[in-house]
Amino acid sequence: MQEEIKRLEKEAQEAIGSAKDTGALEAIRVKYFGKKGVLTALLRSMGALPTGERPKVGQMVNETSQRLEGLLENRLAIFQKAEKQQRLAEEAIDITIPAREMRLGRLHPLTLVYQTTRDIFLGMGFEVREGPEVEWEKYNFEMLNIPENHPSRDMQDTFYITDKILLRTHTSPVQVRTMLAQKPPIRMICPGRVYRVDEVDATHSPMFHQIEGLVVDKGITMGDLKGVLDVFAKALFGPATRTRFRASYFPFTEPSAEMDVSCSVCGGEGCRVCKGTGFIEIMGAGMVHTSVLQGCGIDPRVYSGFAFGMGLDRMANMKYGIADIRLLYENDIRFLEQF
Ligand SMILES: [Zn+2]
Missing domain, CATH: 3.30.930.10 (Bira Bifunctional Protein; Domain 2)
Structure with missing residues (x-):
């Protein structure tokens, strides 16, 4: 069980590290932490463990989850910033276009x-x-x-x-x-x-x-x-x-x-x-x-x-x-x- 948790953490870390955008990160979050996520399933299956092992494994799952969630959030913040900058660049208004000329009147x-x-x-x-x-x-x-x-x-x-x-x-x-x-x-x-x-x-x-x-x-x-x-x-x-x-x-x-x-x-x-x-x-x-x-x-x-x-x-x-x-x-x- 503990080996399995370590393996999952490593797998998730690699997935997060190689994700290309916020969409990919969201897919990873669902895969591990969603209702039917891998880690969620792991927590549910703890009932099958011997009573003595449960607290230790539970703590391990929680700590792993916290580390992965922290990692996800960091990556997400980086992507969101990059995407915002790209959007701003795309939507930028060119303020260097010359203003419409004001017509000045003349004396009659x-x-x-x-x-x-x-x-x-x-x-x-x-x-x-x-x-x-x-x-x-x-x-x-x-x-x-x-x-x-x-x-x-x-x-x-x-x-x-x-x-x-x-x-x-x-x-x-x-x-x-x-x-x-x-x-x-x-x-x-x-x-x-x-x-x-x-x-x-x-x-x-x-x-x-x-x-x-x-x-x-x-x-x-x-x-x-x-x-x-x-x-x-x-x-x-x-x-x-x-x-x-x-x-x-x-x-x-x-x-x-x-x-x-x-x-x-x-x-x-x-x-x-x-x-x-x-x-x-x-x-x-x-x-x-x-x-x-x-x-x-x-x-x-x-x-x-x-x-x-x-x-x-x-x-x-x-x-x-x-x-x-x-x-x-x-x-x-x-x-x-x-x-
Ligand atoms: Zn004349």
Whole structure:
């Protein structure tokens, strides 16, 4: 009996030692320790032994079982670790794959041209003022020398909220608000959306953007107007840019002028863009009308000023060579990505 136990232990040790995986070890465990296992059977058969031998043989079987079980567990732990590592290797996620690229937005061409324009005027000591888009008719027209029945009201037909309240047709009411609220010296620009009853086409939109400017102080002359706007045009369109002023008419300035800049496409030689003239009109300007100053509580015998205004959409189109104003509002990413 004892020889048999030793032989079984040796046999089991060899089997455990040569097992290749956890499945093989489990088969060995069942073979020796299972309900019908060899060692289990051995314990059952002890009843056949002489009473005196039973404790000794029982102890031997138990000790053998403990050694074999320890051996099994060690091997099992080794296999389980190896199998886990293999599984981890197989299931590993390749974290070196490049992440999906985040699409960064860009500034809209209108924003770009506004920021450039704003910075040029900030550099000359101007401040930025803003005002409401829903405006009093009085500030939009009346105080700018445009009484009811004035023909330029037709040209600036807009959307009325009531008889007295409308969507502003220009940013000029911000000039009125500034003069009412602040005593000279005044140096300000006012950017913003404006509205007119225009059919949408390549050069018109019922909503567009303006930037206007106003300077009021003692001794301001037409020479200051020309100097400031010439500096602006060279800063925006390049140092070779030439400017020219033509007499014009606006109700709120006297004298009034249109400012042209030399065509940046042909350099002034004449081309399709400038219709052969070498110049492109970019804004209206003039000396603030004395009655406008007076209406805002500024004494025109002491102070004088100049004002100017331009369409930002038109400036953006000129600066970036955009042919159709509608492109600015369609939010087509293929278009907007180019700036
Ligand atoms: Zn040209």
